[in-house]
Amino acid sequence: MGAKFYTIGELARLSGQSVRRIRYYSDKGLLPSDRSAGNYRIYSETDAARLDLIRALREAGVGLAAIGKLIGRRLSLAEVLQARLAILETEIAARRRMAAVLRATLRLPNPADADLRRFWTMANRSNKDMHALVERFVERIAEGAAMDEEWRRRMIETSVPDLPDDPTPDQIAAWTELADMLEDEDFARDLKTEMAAFWTGAFDPAAYRDAALRTYEAAQAAIANGIPPQAAEAQAIAAAWLDDSARAMGREPDRAFLDWQFAQYEKQSGRMGRYRQLLAILRGENDSAEPDRVWAWLNDALRALPVPLK
DNA sequence: CTTCTTACA
DNA sequence: TGTAAGAA
The missing domain is CATH 1.10.490 (Globin-like)
Structure with missing residues (x-):
């Protein structure tokens, strides 16, 4: 008795989505499509609810393919949401980094394109790259000195910088300056003499x-x-x-x-x-x-x- | 007046 | 995704 049914036009009006789109979902199997005698698609209230679910997922950025799997119960809601969340958070981190790069550049007295290029390059240098950079640096200054492994390992550990996902402009600048220092020959040479005196x-x-x-x-x-x-x-x-x-x-x-x-x-x-x-x-x-x-x-x-x- | 399908932009 | 066209 309370069962209410809608034509595609009605469902479109009450869901606020286009007829075209609802038809598309039906054809893709995302919505059940029972037909009336006149071959009209007919939708129930639960279908309307499902359409709302699809809209929510879509606006969360979930693709139709994943939604299809969810509806076909080949994926759980938690799985779908977790996958989407992981991607979202990666994107957010990337955007935050980019915003920090722009701010760091704008913070300079008179920013030039070379500055932006430089900050951008450095901010995109992964923590792994930086670790490698530090290792090479320590190798270079330890060369010839009888430094023991334990000490060397600890030295690398405490010298490796870590760029946060959500860096401040200061941190971008620090990160950039650190990379420069690690590649500075004079700095390495000085430290090497120093090391030799110790070891x-x-x-x-x-x-x-x-x-x-x-x-x-x-x-x-x-x-x-x-x-x-x-x-x-x-x-x-x-x-x-x-x-x-x-x-x-x-x-x-x-x-x-x-x-x-x-x-x-x-x-x-x-x-x-x-x-x-x-x-x-x-x-x-x-x-x-x-x-x-x-x-x-x-x-x-x-x-x-x-x-x-x- | 509404919807269906198919094709096109 | 929107739009057009002819049919039901």
């Missing part, structure tokens, strides 16, 4: 890492407590670092070693410091200057050590 036969990586970690934490705590680098407590931390690092490198904690430390610090706070900063930007760390502050404090404490040393 002598006497170097004990585990002890060095240990000392560095301990010192970093001690310095960080001291800074938090407002202790100045000249204070006795700071001097103790600095002296301990000098002893421990010298021992880990098979050297004496003398004046020469101290000077070498200063030189090391100058280099570290240069391009290496910039590298760390860029990595921090990519990780979205707001406090990217923290490590720099800690090492600067330690360097000041070292400078305040009584001269001459023993």
